[in-house]
Structure formats: C-alpha cells, structure tokens
Amino acid sequence: MNEPILQLKNIVVSAMAGQQVQPILKQLNLTIYAGDFISVLGTNGAGKTTLFNTITGDNQPTSGQILLRGRDIRRESVVQRAQYLSRVFQDPKMGTAPRMTVAENLLLAQQRGQKRGLKLRRLRQNYPRFRAMAAEIGNGLEHHLTTPAGALSGGQRQALSLLMATLTTPELLLLDEHTAALDPRTSSQLMAYTQKRIAQQQLTCLMITHHLADALKYGNRLLILDQGKIVADFTAVAKQQLTQAALYQYFKTTDR
Template identity: 60%
Template sequence: MSKPLLELQDLVVKVNRQTNEELRILDDLNLTINQGDFITVLGSNGAGKSTLFNAIAGDLALSSGQIKLHGNDVTHDSVEKRTRFLGRVFQDPKLGTAPRMTVAENLLLAERRGQRRGLRPRHLKQQHQRYQELTAAMGNGLEQRLDTPTGNLSGGQRQALSFLMATIRRPELLLLDEHTAALDPQTSQSLMTLTEQRVSQAQLTCLMITHHLEDALTYGNRLIVLHQGRITFDVTGAAKQALTKEQLYQFFATID
C-alpha cells in the first residue's frame, strides 16, 4: 500500500478578509497525496485549482490549515525551502526559465535548485554531452540549441525546457499547472506523451491541472474535481479507467 507523501488538512485561503466581500478560495480542503500518484485536476474557472498549487508551493499563505510532507509540518516553510522537494511547470512558457541564460545554463541552474549558493566553478562544458542526451529525448531539436539564450526558443521548446528543469532532480512532488495549454495541438500532444513517459519512468508523484477532459481521463491513476474550493469528486484505479467524458460532463452539470 502506498504511503502518504503530502497531506493537506483543512486548507483555507481567504481574500478580502474581514470585509463584507470576504471569500474563501479554498474552503476546508482535504487531500492525501500518496507516493506514486499521478492526479489529474479538473474544475471550472475560480474553483481554486491554481490557488491549491500556490498553497502547496508556498507562494500563497494559508488562512488556516496544515500541510504535511512525510508527516512533518511544512505549512510555514518558505518557497525556497520547498523547492528541495517540489518541481513546477506553469502554463506560460515564459515562466520557469531565465530568458538571457542559455539552455545549458538553465539546466545547470535547475540542478542546483535548493542548494546553498556560493562562488564556485560552473563546470558547464563537462555537462554538455549529458545535457545533449537529456534534451534529445524531447524530440524537438532542443539538443541543437544548448548554447542559445532561452528567450530565443520557440514556445514549445521553452516549455519542454521548463519541464526538464522541473524534473531534472527528480522532485518528490511535481506540479503541472496547465503546462500544455499555451501550445499548439501537435506540440501539446508531444509534451503530454513525454510527460507520461517521464512521470512513469522516474516514478514521480504528480498533480496536473487540465481543462481537457480527454487528458484528465487518459493520463494518471487518479482524478479529482474542485468546486468552490473543495474537492467534490475523487476517483482512482479501475473506477477512473471506467469513467467516460459524458459522465464527467454530467457531473459538472450537476454542480454548476
């Protein structure tokens, strides 16, 4: 039986606090993420999906509640401290990479994420062949652009680099925040295929926000639906495999 990796207990995030317009974006949300889970996350706009990711990553302070990693309280840990166990890819290809740094420099930076900073040789040339092999697996010509500033890449190449950077140190938890939404259909499908391969091969634990019902049904072993800051549907294993797009449409119709 899989062990809990991350436990989210009664998470509350409020905006406009102590006013007549106070709103709970997360409303006593509870979720246990087991090691090896690949969870697809669905929900309408404003349901709290990105807020959930920001709370897990530490970008957003909780109004109340607790986050535990391997049973240890990390609720008040800084963003920097959480990068030791967390990798994230955003919807916008421009986020997550340094545009003036080359592809190789970005990869080296990602490998040293969460480590103590100091003045030391980069040894970048010694990593060149390894980075070439790593980027070649993406199948989009990224391996030919190791010395190219990231800002000069195509959107698909830049997002592929963001994905590599987020997974290069095998994070304990990977957050994919609609990471294919800004790409054309062919590039999006290619990145999703590579995502599934890397998550499976590295046995990553992953949460993936998507608006595509097909992707939510196709990928992962578990599917959750957020509505008004709470998880209203959580299905796994054979029950998830048996789900149809029509059933999900019907479910959304009943909660809207």
C-alpha cells in the same frame, strides 16, 4: 499501502472580495501518495490555482495542516519549499531564464539547493548528458544547447521547464496547465514526454488541466474541484469507466 507524500487536512483559504472575506478553499482534504499522478479538473474559479499556491506557500491557509511526509510545512517559506517542490506554469515565459542558454538553465536547475555558479568547465562537462536528455523529448531541443531560452519555441521552452523541474527529483511535481498555451500537436507531444519523465524519475505529480481527454488518458487518479472543495476523486479503476461525457456533466451542473 503507499506512503503519503503530501496531506492537506481541513485546509481553509480565504481572500477579500470587496469588503467581505470570501472562502476559496473550504475545509479541503487531500492525501497524495508516493507515485500518484493526479489530474485536477474544475471550472474556472473552482480553486485549482489556489490549491497549488497553498501547497507552494504562495497562499497562507487560515486553518488546516499541510504535511509533507508527516512534517508540518506551513511555516516554511516559498523559497524553502522550492527545495523539494517543482512547478511548471502555463506561460512558457515562466520557469526559464530567457537570456541564459538552454545548457546554462539546465546547469542551474541541476545545482538546485547547492552553491550556485556557472563554471564553463562544468557546463562543457554536462553537455553530453544534457544533449541526451533533451533528445528524448523529440522536439529538437538537443540542437539548441547554446541557444538562449528566450529564443526557443513555446513547446521547446515548456519542455525545458519540465526537464529543469525534474532534474533533481522533487518530492512533488506541480504541473499548472503546462500544455495549455501549446498547439494540439505540441501539447500531445509534451504530454507524452511528461508521462515518460514521470515514469523515468518515479515522480509524484499533481496536474491541473482543462483537457478532459488528457485527464482521462494520463495518471492514476482524477480529482474534480468545485467551489473550493474536492467533489470527486476517481481511482485508476474508476477512471477506466469514465468518459468525457460523464466528466462534462460536472461542468454543466456547476455552471453559475
């Protein structure tokens, strides 16, 4: 069997709701294996973002264990975990420095964990490589290496965020509805590139999405989160039998 990359064991996360402590993740257990590409579906408020925040260290569990390749990382800070975890957010404004050019953003991402500094010579040396990588996306990003990231289209900016998140191979890539703000065509294009990049870099990935079709089409596993618990974990084989109508039932039955 594949090596477990991340294990969440009996994770409980709580938050204050008025005067009361409310559990958000309830004794959640999840093992993610090397090479898994897992879609995460769930109703609004099911706990998907809280799950990601718990992995990145933005949320502290009240109990449970978080093991990365068997090492307990619960005491590691958000900054420490950012050395080996990458996250792409829904909002194209997050994840890239708007005043820096595309090439400068890429160079910074490439130097993750190393001494920083944007030397012009190093930037120029990397242009051909950055241009070739950007050209693989298929949305014209390769023509904008000297454009400030803030001036890119939403689709180009999300693609840049994804490229930056995967330049140095992370232990785990967290995609947090990374196509949700894009039009249908741009969203499909980015999903196709996402799959290609994951295969190319042999990444392990957890992807939150509300697109049932994407959850069915991409990845080897599909999780459904409901009220702080994983209520379904479909393997690649089980996924092949699934339909959008069958998945939709999970949303119907959990309407509150």
